[in-house]
Amino acid sequence: MDEFELIEALRTRFTGTGGTTVPLVDIGDDAAVLPSDERPLVLSVDASVEGVHFEQRFAPAEDIGYRALMAAASDLAAMGADAEAALLGLIIAAGAEPAWLLALADGVAAAASATGLRVVGGNVSRGARTSLTTTVTGRLPLGSAGLRRTGARVGDDVYVSGHPGLAALGLAIIQGGARDAQGAEAQAAARRAQDQAVAHWRRPHARLTLGAVLRQRATSAVDLSDGLLQDLAHVAHASGVGVELEEDALPMAAGFEDACVALGMSAVDTVLSGGEDYELAFTAPPELRDELAEVAPTAVRVGAVVSLPGVRVLTHEKTPRALSGLAGFRHRW
Known part of the structure; x- marks a missing residue:
């Protein structure tokens, strides 16, 4: 099973489950869009895992943190959203040096500053591999569902x-x-x-x-x-x-x-x-x-x-x- 087959399997299981909110854009695009009394809310999440997305021998900690947040912010860009906030879930492998972790956070902060995202919270825990899971939110103009993957027309x-x-x-x-x-x-x-x-x-x-x-x-x-x-x-x-x-x-x-x-x-x-x-x-x-x-x-x-x-x-x-x-x-x- 590859990632797109897994995503489709998850989509069929999760679409329509739980809650009373009907998304304006559901699973299958770069981000979800939820209705709001104000501007529609755009949400996306991205993971960066050591050994899969990065290796410490090839990148300084600052770059790893910067790239992790920027990858999530890119999903907001694809939806045409204005950046709003970010949450960071950090799993830290044994032996990580405090200076390295602080440099990682500096990289995330630099990307947040560059994109206009405010990091408002998250979670820290231990694990076998270091990873960063970044959730981002953005806003669309009133009445907009944002840019979609579904709108391309013959002749465009x-x-x-x-x-x-x-x-x-x-x-x-x-x-x-x-x-x-x-x-x-x-x-x-x-x-x-x-x-x-x-x-x-x-x-x-x-x-x-x-x-x-x-x-x-x-x-x-x-x-x-x-x-x-x-x-x-x-x-x-x-x-x-x-x-x-x-x-x-x-x-x-x-x-x-x-x-x-x-x-x-x-x-x-x-x-x-x-x-x-x-x-x-x-x-x-x-x-x-x-x-x-x-x-x-x-x-x-x-x-x-x-x-x-x-x-x-x-x-x-x-x-x-x-x-x-x-x-x-x-x-x-």
Whole structure:
């Protein structure tokens, strides 16, 4: 059973159970939305577990804490919510040094400051592995159910913000070390891209401002935690449509391709399947292209919504690119 099969099994068991509140958005999206006498409340939770999401030998405590809260905040961004508060559940393994724990908390605090989230409480306990479980809340404008995965329509444009794949390159460098590209010019560009990639993995930033901009413009949205292909597949499935991406339109940072080649990685495959970027992918009507270019300059159009189910990538010759082995990240049990 993989994580998405488990989520579906949980959804069928939990949907409709308990309480009198009927969610505006239920299990299956980036976050839940509950009705309110005031602005609708958005809630999400994310876990970061040692040995699964991080290893202390590869990241300082501050970065681990920062990434944990930012991953949860990214779900609020995908819903178009304004950040409100956070709760932190911390499991501490035996032998953790007090200085390390305080540095971890400093990282969480830095991410909270960067996103506008106020950490209002949580829980601390002991366990076999250190883990951080972060619950976040946000608010939507009155009458809004936020951005959804279910709204993509045939003919919509597909956009992505930032540079997907940058975090995957950064992690590869952190784990295996940087390597020089061939040629002086390529080396200089690759080194800049490597530095940018490492920084992006260590300190990602939830696109909360972009999410708010998209509230009245995008037809669907998802945050990029598991990889561009896989996360867009969630949108396609939820909306009952397909997605076609253009390989030539995929955004790459300067020097990114040289940096990938130096490490024996395919730049295109890394863009498509690398996870933990915490950028936003979204769909919007073609008539909003000029407006989006002005209000969302960090996003680029990379494809279109089509009627044929699934996600495909078209090469320069307009033929489908082979995607075997590019499923993106998923937990398995």
